[in-house]
Amino acid sequence: MARCGAPTKAGGRCRRPVVTGTSRCPVHQGQWSAYGVAQRKEKEAKEKKRKIRKKR
């Protein structure tokens, strides 16, 4: 399982497992919402392309 890895106020790194489809845990998704949304869109676009290819 991938870890969140976001820097914490304590100086360490977040050890929570990431949410499937994103690169951050639920706690840090808020801070990185824009980043997460961009990644989601990219993944969705790739999946759509794959589906179209499969249909053809």
Ligand SMILES: [Zn+2]
């Ligand atoms: Zn985190």
